Amino acid sequence: MEKLVIEGGIPLSGAVRIQGAKNAALPILAASIMASGTHTLRNVPKLLDIEVMLGILRSLGCGAEHKEDTVVLDTTGLNSTHVPEELMKQMRSSIFLMGPLLSRFGTVQVYQPGGCAIGERKIDLHLRGLQALGVTIEETGSTIICTAEDLKGADITLDFPSVGATENIMMAAVLADGITTISNAAREPEIQDLQNFLNAMGADIIGAGTDTITIRGVRSLHACTYRIIPDRIVAGTFMVAAAATKGSVALEGVCPQHLNAAIHVLRRAGVQITVHDDIINVHAPIRPRAVERIVTAPHPSFPTDLQSQVMVLLSLADGISIMKETIFESRFKHVDELTRMGADIRVDFNSAFIRGVPRLYGATVEATDLRAGAALVIAGLAAHGTTVVEQIHHVDRGYDRIEEMLTRLGARIRRQAPVPDQAPVTGE
């Protein structure tokens, strides 16, 4: 397995352009199969999860090419409604094929999706939403077969504003007969991006970004050209990295309004942040201040996907901070690793009590999931000495060559390939 080796203690400085959003690109790639033709999608990041999604689309009969940040997807040859189990297990977002395939063919065979081990991550809200649209679901072991003679619009109220369930239901409802409303819908910017993409294909959807989304079924969709929004979580990660290294960094090509909650938290920690159009400047010359209490919650509140990264900053702050995680029950796995680097953090149920220390020290640590891995990279950049982050395939799921971006900002970080197995020496 590859590792990242980081010599810490260098303040990041310079400018960096932020990649397109993984969490917008994945459902949009899945949604594109609802229209036959050739789509051109721009600002698509080169990530493991995107590769897996393109692999799934190819396995269904589509042509897919990813050059630089552009994906050209030809969906005319789509001829299968069966998502292969081994691809399904590689990421949570494979579940996004459900709504679009049902919508186009009235049937789909999928499996329980894989993904980062950050919680139980059931799919009951996806399945109940689809059932409300007239889908029959048969579950045998991990196999899920869905069929619907005709999808029919319905009024659906989600028990929780699940991002994925909102998106899956939106996609399944686009070609349904009649009007669907989703109440208590998730309000994340990626949902607005999906709405904009579906509307660019000819759908009739309003309300994304609020808690009620209305989808008026249309008869057909057409292929289109579309640009994915910037990745607010990658932007947030680089903001924290700049702050934790006492650096000064300009993030270019971002949507600052998608980052309001993160900007607010970082300002409370004493980080200087200024915003000009699509640029965020982060300047952090002094030790951060503790932030009394941060609670992760659905957008527009503070995002769970930035919880572990911000915890690194608070580990170095002056005073005691509390971080409460309300979205995923197992998203504190980075704490043990940070503790090995000298952090002082105690976890009680879903709250972490972080007593800031003056410095972290380099160590060999393991990324247990995507954002935990990003947090450990930040900790390594800020720490004294050398940090080795193992299992970085998790980080590659969400960051497009993170070490190259950080190197451009002055960091000393390199990717180390696995050492090949040595043939045993036989004494003759």
Ligand SMILES: CC(=O)N[C@H]1[C@@H](OP(=O)(O)OP(=O)(O)OC[C@H]2O[C@@H](n3ccc(=O)[nH]c3=O)[C@H](O)[C@@H]2O)O[C@H](CO)[C@@H](O)[C@@H]1O
């Ligand atoms: C590809 C993508 O966009 N991933 C994001 C998406 O994940 P994802 O769409 O999986 O997250 P959800 O909003 O669905 O999950 C939130 C909570 O609801 C629970 N739940 C969800 C669905 C369901 O059917 N039943 C159920 O109980 C989950 O276990 C979790 O506790 O939103 C999360 C919350 O902002 C982010 O951390 C992920 O980065």
Ligand SMILES: C=C(OP(=O)(O)O)C(=O)O
């Ligand atoms: C949890 C995440 O992604 P996914 O839902 O794809 O596992 C994430 O992006 O932090």
